[in-house]
Amino acid sequence: MPLLDELGRLSGVFLAVLLRFTFQGAHCELVVSPAGPTQVNAIVGSNLTLAVSFSGAPDPVVIWLMGDLPVVTWTIGSSVPPDIPENMRKVLKVEQNGSLTFVNVSLGFASNYTVKMTKSGVGNAVLSFTLKVFENIQNVTLSTQPDFAKEGTDLFILQYSMLQGVVEHQMWFFNDIPIKTNSHYLMEPRSLVILRPNRSDAGQYTVLLTNPFSSVTTHINVTVLYGPDEPVLEAHPAQPFYVAEDSLSLSCHAEGFPQPTVQWDFGGQMLSDTHKGVLNLTNVRTSQGGIYTCTVLNEKTKEKRQKSTNLNVYETPSGNPMCSVGSVSNVNLQYHCQWPGGTPQAMLSFPELSNTSSGTGNFSLTVPASDNLNRQTVTCLADHPVEQKNCSITASSPAQFLSAVRTTHDSEGKIVVTIYCVSDASPKAVVSWSRDSGAITSGTAYQISSDTTQLMMVDYNVSNFLLQNYTCTCRNPLGSQSREIQLQGPSVSNSILFPNQDGTVVTLTWEIPPTSIVTGFDIQMKGPDLLSTNHTGIQTRGSSDGYRTIQQKPGSARSTDIFGLEPKLTYQFRVIPRANMTEGVPSVVHIVGPGMENCSTECV
Numbered sequence: 001m002p003l004l005d006e007l008g009r010l011s012g013v014f015l016a017v018l019l020r021f022t023f024q025g026a027h028c029e030l031v032v033s034p035a036g037p038t039q040v041n042a043i044v045g046s047n048l049t050l051a052v053s054f055s056g057a058p059d060p061v062v063i064w065l066m067g068d069l070p071v072v073t074w075t076i077g078s079s080v081p082p083d084i085p086e087n088m089r090k091v092l093k094v095e096q097n098g099s100l101t102f103v104n105v106s107l108g109f110a111s112n113y114t115v116k117m118t119k120s121g122v123g124n125a126v127l128s129f130t131l132k133v134f135e136n137i138q139n140v141t142l143s144t145q146p147d148f149a150k151e152g153t154d155l156f157i158l159q160y161s162m163l164q165g166v167v168e169h170q171m172w173f174f175n176d177i178p179i180k181t182n183s184h185y186l187m188e189p190r191s192l193v194i195l196r197p198n199r200s201d202a203g204q205y206t207v208l209l210t211n212p213f214s215s216v217t218t219h220i221n222v223t224v225l226y227g228p229d230e231p232v233l234e235a236h237p238a239q240p241f242y243v244a245e246d247s248l249s250l251s252c253h254a255e256g257f258p259q260p261t262v263q264w265d266f267g268g269q270m271l272s273d274t275h276k277g278v279l280n281l282t283n284v285r286t287s288q289g290g291i292y293t294c295t296v297l298n299e300k301t302k303e304k305r306q307k308s309t310n311l312n313v314y315e316t317p318s319g320n321p322m323c324s325v326g327s328v329s330n331v332n333l334q335y336h337c338q339w340p341g342g343t344p345q346a347m348l349s350f351p352e353l354s355n356t357s358s359g360t361g362n363f364s365l366t367v368p369a370s371d372n373l374n375r376q377t378v379t380c381l382a383d384h385p386v387e388q389k390n391c392s393i394t395a396s397s398p399a400q401f402l403s404a405v406r407t408t409h410d411s412e413g414k415i416v417v418t419i420y421c422v423s424d425a426s427p428k429a430v431v432s433w434s435r436d437s438g439a440i441t442s443g444t445a446y447q448i449s450s451d452t453t454q455l456m457m458v459d460y461n462v463s464n465f466l467l468q469n470y471t472c473t474c475r476n477p478l479g480s481q482s483r484e485i486q487l488q489g490p491s492v493s494n495s496i497l498f499p500n501q502d503g504t505v506v507t508l509t510w511e512i513p514p515t516s517i518v519t520g521f522d523i524q525m526k527g528p529d530l531l532s533t534n535h536t537g538i539q540t541r542g543s544s545d546g547y548r549t550i551q552q553k554p555g556s557a558r559s560t561d562i563f564g565l566e567p568k569l570t571y572q573f574r575v576i577p578r579a580n581m582t583e584g585v586p587s588v589v590h591i592v593g594p595g596m597e598n599c600s601t602e603c604v
């Protein structure tokens with residue numbers, strides 16, 4: 001019906017013109033006006049009327065348009081029934097006064113309605129209504145998409161569904177506070193979108209759905225999965241290192257929902273004896289030092305993180321550091337410092353000698369020998385994280401020394417003379433030997449001990465030893481000391497005689513010069529025979545005017561006892577040193593007997 005369409009478009013203009021004519025007091029114009037509200041809300045199943053009244057002309061043609069669609073056409077007062085589409089006849093009814101009545105209205109009738117009245121020769125009138133049809137809101141449920149909110153995802157959607165209802169307004173609340181659309185929230189027709197959700201979004205969400213006939217609120221609790229966050233590792237007590245047998249605990253914690261599980265690993269092995277991320281280490285051993293790794297896992301999201309800590313368990317080396325000094329090629333000094341073992345190994349150094357060199361376990365430092373190192377105490381610093389210790393060593397050049405001579409026999413009966421040259425020195429001195437004719441080397445005639453401090457010579461004849469002067473030189477990198485040794489034939493010095501209280505026993509003692517060659521001693525006596533046969537030596541009977549040997553002593557002997565003296569008689573004693581067949585100069589003569597008590601050794 002193009003004419004009616006045209007009328008619909010122009011209805012506003014017509015109405016305005018119509019009203020102007022009315023106010024100007026014009027007569028015989030068709031006027032249609034509302035007899036109730038033009039905005040009508042109705043609930044499904046109810047009856048209602050879009051009420052109008054008209055004036056200005058009798059029995060006009062009334063046309064009701066639902067939107068643009070004519071649903072009722074009737075000439076008021078006509079016996080011809082109104083023209084209503086078949087499918088709407090149960091619901092729509094036109095009244096005698098032109099009003100439109102709905103019986104048992106359904107949702108499909110919600111629309112804008114326009115009533116147009118026409119009377120040929122008089123004119124047209126138009127009026128608009130809006131009808132909203134509602135249904136009670138029932139059985140609203142909230143659901144989420146996806147099931148769980150997860151921090152770090154782009155969005156999380158809360159949506160409602162309902163068994164029935166027409167919603168006029170939706171309002172959302174988070175923990176009872178109204179939500180407004182902003183950069184975090186997006187309101188859509190049936191849902192609330194949370195953009196980039198995070199842990200702060202966990203809580204209770206409420207949707208309030210309303211229409212003029214009902215309102216429903218529904219809640220849902222939203223949990224946000226997150227984490228694990230960066231784990232926090234702590235040691236109690238917190239220390240840069242621990243000493244073996246200390247006790248400590250390592251703890252690992254990370255934020256997350258659900259609370260992340262914690263697992264500790266050490267050396268590729270999972271540690272099971274943990275509780276809530278706490279690992280107790282009692283009486284730690286050094287083998288327990290190393291990298292401990294904590295893995296936190298969100299069981300729900302399967303997200304995990306790891307963090308490691310290095311546990312230092314230290315132990316000092318046992319004992320004390322030991323210092324010594326040796327020589328390299330008898331030119332350089334090699335200082336040694338040892339303190340092996342421990343965890344970690346101690347750092348050893350000789351700061352006075354070098355502040356750049358250091359070592360562990362067995363450290364040595366070679367320096368050229370110099371006078372300022374002679375008798376200079378050098379300290380080794382043994383630096384261990386748990387304990388610092390040190391040791392000292394003093395290098396010194398060979399000191400002044402005395403030589404010694406010892407005489408023995410070999411298996412063939414040859415005389416064996418050994419000269420000793422031992423000098424205090426650090427490092428130990430090396431001895432070189434020479435005689436008038438030059439350096440002595442080890443061979444058949446001379447043997448030098450492996451430590452070079454002894455020179456051994458073998459001969460039958462004492463006088464052969466006396467032909468040469470010997471020199472020993474003790475040398476270390478810091479210096480040398482020499483000594484000349486002129487061997488002497490058998491001789492005795494400083495002999496003394498002690499009688500006992502009642503005069504029946506005397507003790508004879510003697511010494512020999514240090515370079516004297518002596519293999520034994522003859523103890524000789526002049527005077528009456530001794531009473532007792534209780535003696536160890538050989539007793540040679542002889543005339544009382546000559547000396548006779550009463551005892552023979554080995555070269556090591558320095559005293560003897562003589563028994564069986566008659567206190568009333570006078571005796572004379574002397575010692576003859578020997579080197580096998582060669583007799584040396586006799587000792588002074590010692591006299592014992594009446595009137596001789598005050599006699600010194602010079603009495604003869």
Ligand SMILES: *[C@@H]1O[C@H](CO)[C@@H](O)[C@H](O)[C@H]1NC(C)=O
Pocket residue numbers: 045046047103104
């Ligand atoms: C609506 O009108 C019909 C017919 O006049 C009547 O039978 C019915 O009871 C009415 N319904 C209500 C809710 O008034």
Ligand SMILES: *[C@@H]1O[C@H](CO)[C@@H](O)[C@H](O)[C@H]1NC(C)=O
Pocket residue numbers: 035051052053095096097098099
């Ligand atoms: C129009 O007719 C209906 C039904 O007869 C009535 O309920 C209504 O009040 C009338 N309206 C006016 C303005 O007379």
Ligand SMILES: *[C@@H]1O[C@H](CO)[C@@H](O)[C@H](O)[C@H]1NC(C)=O
Pocket residue numbers: 045104105106
């Ligand atoms: C009202 O209309 C609905 C469908 O629109 C129908 O199912 C129902 O039976 C009707 N009620 C009455 C009383 O006619």
Ligand SMILES: *[C@@H]1O[C@H](CO)[C@@H](O)[C@H](O)[C@H]1NC(C)=O
Pocket residue numbers: 067110111112130
């Ligand atoms: C009713 O008319 C208004 C404006 O006049 C319009 O905004 C609305 O969409 C219309 N409703 C329907 C259901 O056509």
Ligand SMILES: *[C@@H]1O[C@H](CO)[C@@H](O)[C@H](O)[C@H]1NC(C)=O
Pocket residue numbers: 138139163
């Ligand atoms: C709707 O809600 C009512 C009461 O609130 C309940 O009795 C009914 O079973 C619900 N219907 C469905 C389909 O859930």
Ligand SMILES: *[C@@H]1O[C@H](CO)[C@@H](O)[C@H](O)[C@H]1NC(C)=O
Pocket residue numbers: 184197198199200201
């Ligand atoms: C969570 O997101 C909101 C909105 O973007 C922000 O204000 C808040 O600081 C965030 N909270 C956390 C713990 O990241």
Ligand SMILES: *[C@@H]1O[C@H](CO)[C@@H](O)[C@H](O)[C@H]1NC(C)=O
Pocket residue numbers: 204219220221
């Ligand atoms: C949501 O959580 C609140 C408190 O946190 C609790 O009181 C309420 O019963 C919960 N609601 C649901 C639907 O689980």
Ligand SMILES: *[C@@H]1O[C@H](CO)[C@@H](O)[C@H](O)[C@H]1NC(C)=O
Pocket residue numbers: 249273274275278279280
């Ligand atoms: C670790 O030690 C603490 C205190 O000594 C104790 O409370 C805790 O139960 C221990 N944990 C384990 C796993 O043994």
Ligand SMILES: *[C@@H]1O[C@H](CO)[C@@H](O)[C@H](O)[C@H]1NC(C)=O
Pocket residue numbers: 355356
């Ligand atoms: C080493 O010590 C000397 C003297 O104590 C000092 O002059 C020198 O700078 C030090 N060198 C280093 C590398 O520290």
Ligand SMILES: *[C@@H]1O[C@H](CO)[C@@H](O)[C@H](O)[C@H]1NC(C)=O
Pocket residue numbers: 409412413414460520580581
């Ligand atoms: C030297 O004396 C010892 C013991 O007194 C003896 O065994 C050895 O045969 C003697 N040697 C010579 C050459 O007389």
Ligand SMILES: *[C@@H]1O[C@H](CO)[C@@H](O)[C@H](O)[C@H]1NC(C)=O
Pocket residue numbers: 436466467468469486
């Ligand atoms: C040994 O040295 C002494 C003193 O230096 C000297 O008198 C003696 O002649 C030397 N003997 C020999 C065999 O050279």
Ligand SMILES: *[C@@H]1O[C@H](CO)[C@@H](O)[C@H](O)[C@H]1NC(C)=O
Pocket residue numbers: 534535536
């Ligand atoms: C000598 O006699 C004394 C006691 O008179 C005795 O103790 C000692 O053993 C005797 N010595 C020898 C070598 O017979």
